[in-house]
Amino acid sequence: MSIKIEHLNYIYSQGTAYEKQALTDINLELPNGQFTGIIGHTGSGKSTLIQHLNGLVKATSGAIYYNGENIYAEGYSMKELRSRVGLVFQYPEYQLFEVDVFTDVCFGPKNLGLPKDEVEARAYEALRQVGLKEKYYKKSPFELSGGQKRRAAIAGILAMQPEVLILDEPTAGLDPRGRDNILDQIALLHEERGITVVLVSHSMEDIAKYVERIIVMQKGHVRFDDEPRRVFEHYRELEQIGLAAPQVTYVMQELKKRGMQVDTGAMTIEEARASILACMGQVGI
Amino acid sequence: MIRDITIGQYYPADSVIHRLDPRTKLVGTLVFIFSLFLFRSFAAYAVATICLAGVIRASKVPFKFMVKGLKSILILLMITVVFNMFLTPGEPLFKIWKLTITQEGVLQAAFMAIRLTYLIIGSSVMTLTTTPNQLTDGMEKGLRPLNKLHVPVHEVAMMMSIALRFIPILLEETDKIMKAQMARGADFENGGLLQKAKSMVPLLVPLFISAFRRASDLAMAMEARGYHGGGGRTKMKPLKYQKRDHMAYLAMMLYLLAMYAAKRITGF
Structure with missing residues (x-):
C-alpha cells in the first residue's frame, strides 16, 4: 500500500522549440502513513512531480504504481485515483467558484457520485478539520480573507476523503500566523486520520519540524532523500542549490566548530536548547 | 495539453x-x-x-x-x-x-x-x-501617420500588445484551474453538450475572476510607473x-x- 515511482521522466512540450526535460529518472517510494516533505528551488520540478501522482500529467516514460497497480495501465480509472490521491494546488483559492463556501466544498464529493447527505456530511467534516468557523459556511468565497479562502479550498480536497494528501506550497503568501495554523492543522490531520501527507515547499524552516522525511529536488533530479536531520547535515550543499537548512542547524554547527559537543541534528529550538544545556552541564558551568 | x-x-x-x-x-x-x-x-x-x-x-x-x-x-x-x-x-x-x-x-x-x-x-x-511585441511595435510605428487623422494608434497598439501578452498567461491559468478542478473530480471531457457546458462553470468563473484581477493589477502597475498614454512617450529600443x-x-x-x-x- 503505497505510491511507487519507477524511472520517471518528463519532457515539457516535446517536439517544439521549447522542449525541456523537467524530470529525470525519478525513483521514489512513498509508504502509507508517511509525512514527507518535498523541497526544491523554483523550477526544480517538484510541482511537476506531484502532478504525476494523481495522473494530471502523464510521464514521458517510466511507471507509477498506486497500491501496486500501474496507473498508466489500460482501463485504470484516473477519476478514482484522483479521489484517493488528493492534490491541493498552489494558491488553491483560485479554484473557488461556487456561490458559497459550503457548496464549493461539496463540489469534490458530489463528483464522486455520493448521495446528498453523505456529500454534506463530508463537507461539514472537512470544514471543521481545516478550522473554518461555521459563520463563514454560507458566505461567498470571495468575501473571505486570504487565509480563510485557503482553508476553504483545502477543505474542498479533504471532503473527498483521500488516502494520500499532497499539498503544493500550502502556505505561500500567508502571514506567519496563518502559515503555522495551516501547517499545524495538516499535522493534526496526519495524526488523527493516519493519511499519507506530502508537503511541497521551498522553505526548510517551514516543514522541518513536521515531516519524517525530506526529498530535495534539484533541476529535475532527486538530490537528497532522507530523514530531515540527515539531510540538514548537507547544509553547505543545500546552500549551493539555493536552499538553506533551518537556522538552528547553523547555530549548532558553529557551536560544534568552536568545541562544544552539541547535537548538530537538532531541528527545533527546543531540541537545540536541551542539547546546549546538556553540554554546558557536562562542562560544569 | x-x-x-x-x-x-x-x-x-x-x-x-x-x-x-x-x-x-x-x-x-x-x-x-x-x-x-x-x-x-x-x-x-x-x-x-x-x-x-x-x-x-x-x-x-x-x-x-x-x-x-x-x-x-x-x-x-x-x-x-x-x-x-x-x-x-x-x-x-x-x-x-x-x-x-x-x-x-x-x-x-x-x-x-x-x-x-x-x-x-x-x-x-x-x-x-x-515576436508579437515586435509586430505591434512595427505596426505602431508604421501606422503613425494615421495619428493626424485622430486615430489613437499608440493606444490601439498598446491594447494589442497587452492582449497578446495575456494569451499565454491566460492559457496557463486555464490549464492550472482545469487541473485543480480535475483533482476535485471534475470531468471536462465526457457527457453531452449540456453536461459539457455545465462543466465549464468551475473553469470559467475562476478564470474570469483571475483575468479581472490581473487587469486591475496591471492598470495599477502601469499608473504607478507613470503611464499616461502615448503623448511624449519614447521607446527603449526605437525601430x-x-x-x-x-x-x-x-x-x-x-x-x-x-x-x-x-x-x-x-x-x-
Missing part, C-alpha cells in the same frame, strides 16, 4: 529574417500576398516558390513549423478546390454523374490552392520570426531601418519585377 497551443507562434532562432525590422517584414508579407493575387500565372508562381523557399531557408526555422499552420485550413482548402473544379463554367474536361469538371475549373482550383497555401506559409514566416532592411526592400522590388516578367514572357 493546452500548454502546447501556441498563438503568436514565435520560433526563436538567430537569422537574418529574425533580425529584420518588423515593418520590413510586415510590408514584405503584404507584398508577397499581393503578388500572389496580382500575377495569376504558373511561371510567376514558380518565381514565388523559389523566393519563398529562399526566405524559409534563411529564417532557420524548420520547415515542419511552416506547414503546421496549413493543418487548420486543410478542410477549407479542400472545399475551395472542389467547388472551383465543379462550378467554374468553360470547356468540359470530363463528366462524373451530373457534375462536369472543366478545364478552367481545374486551373482555377490549382491557382486557389497555391494561393491559399502560400498565403498561409508566407504569413507563418512572419509570425514565426517576429530604425538598417542596411539589411533597405536590401530587403530592394529584394521585394526585384521580386515583383521578376513576377511580372515571368508572367509576361512565358504568358503561362
Whole structure:
C-alpha cells in the first residue's frame, strides 16, 4: 500500500522549440502513513512531480504504481485515483467558484457520485478539520480573507476523503500566523486520520519540524532523500542549490566548530536548547 | 495539453529574417500576398516558390513549423478546390454523374490552392520570426501617420500588445484551474453538450475572476510607473531601418519585377 515511482521522466512540450526535460529518472517510494516533505528551488520540478501522482500529467516514460497497480495501465480509472490521491494546488483559492463556501466544498464529493447527505456530511467534516468557523459556511468565497479562502479550498480536497494528501506550497503568501495554523492543522490531520501527507515547499524552516522525511529536488533530479536531520547535515550543499537548512542547524554547527559537543541534528529550538544545556552541564558551568 | 497551443507562434532562432525590422517584414508579407493575387500565372508562381523557399531557408526555422499552420485550413482548402473544379463554367474536361469538371475549373482550383497555401506559409514566416511585441511595435510605428487623422494608434497598439501578452498567461491559468478542478473530480471531457457546458462553470468563473484581477493589477502597475498614454512617450529600443532592411526592400522590388516578367514572357 503505497505510491511507487519507477524511472520517471518528463519532457515539457516535446517536439517544439521549447522542449525541456523537467524530470529525470525519478525513483521514489512513498509508504502509507508517511509525512514527507518535498523541497526544491523554483523550477526544480517538484510541482511537476506531484502532478504525476494523481495522473494530471502523464510521464514521458517510466511507471507509477498506486497500491501496486500501474496507473498508466489500460482501463485504470484516473477519476478514482484522483479521489484517493488528493492534490491541493498552489494558491488553491483560485479554484473557488461556487456561490458559497459550503457548496464549493461539496463540489469534490458530489463528483464522486455520493448521495446528498453523505456529500454534506463530508463537507461539514472537512470544514471543521481545516478550522473554518461555521459563520463563514454560507458566505461567498470571495468575501473571505486570504487565509480563510485557503482553508476553504483545502477543505474542498479533504471532503473527498483521500488516502494520500499532497499539498503544493500550502502556505505561500500567508502571514506567519496563518502559515503555522495551516501547517499545524495538516499535522493534526496526519495524526488523527493516519493519511499519507506530502508537503511541497521551498522553505526548510517551514516543514522541518513536521515531516519524517525530506526529498530535495534539484533541476529535475532527486538530490537528497532522507530523514530531515540527515539531510540538514548537507547544509553547505543545500546552500549551493539555493536552499538553506533551518537556522538552528547553523547555530549548532558553529557551536560544534568552536568545541562544544552539541547535537548538530537538532531541528527545533527546543531540541537545540536541551542539547546546549546538556553540554554546558557536562562542562560544569 | 493546452500548454502546447501556441498563438503568436514565435520560433526563436538567430537569422537574418529574425533580425529584420518588423515593418520590413510586415510590408514584405503584404507584398508577397499581393503578388500572389496580382500575377495569376504558373511561371510567376514558380518565381514565388523559389523566393519563398529562399526566405524559409534563411529564417532557420524548420520547415515542419511552416506547414503546421496549413493543418487548420486543410478542410477549407479542400472545399475551395472542389467547388472551383465543379462550378467554374468553360470547356468540359470530363463528366462524373451530373457534375462536369472543366478545364478552367481545374486551373482555377490549382491557382486557389497555391494561393491559399502560400498565403498561409508566407504569413507563418512572419509570425514565426517576429515576436508579437515586435509586430505591434512595427505596426505602431508604421501606422503613425494615421495619428493626424485622430486615430489613437499608440493606444490601439498598446491594447494589442497587452492582449497578446495575456494569451499565454491566460492559457496557463486555464490549464492550472482545469487541473485543480480535475483533482476535485471534475470531468471536462465526457457527457453531452449540456453536461459539457455545465462543466465549464468551475473553469470559467475562476478564470474570469483571475483575468479581472490581473487587469486591475496591471492598470495599477502601469499608473504607478507613470503611464499616461502615448503623448511624449519614447521607446527603449526605437525601430530604425538598417542596411539589411533597405536590401530587403530592394529584394521585394526585384521580386515583383521578376513576377511580372515571368508572367509576361512565358504568358503561362
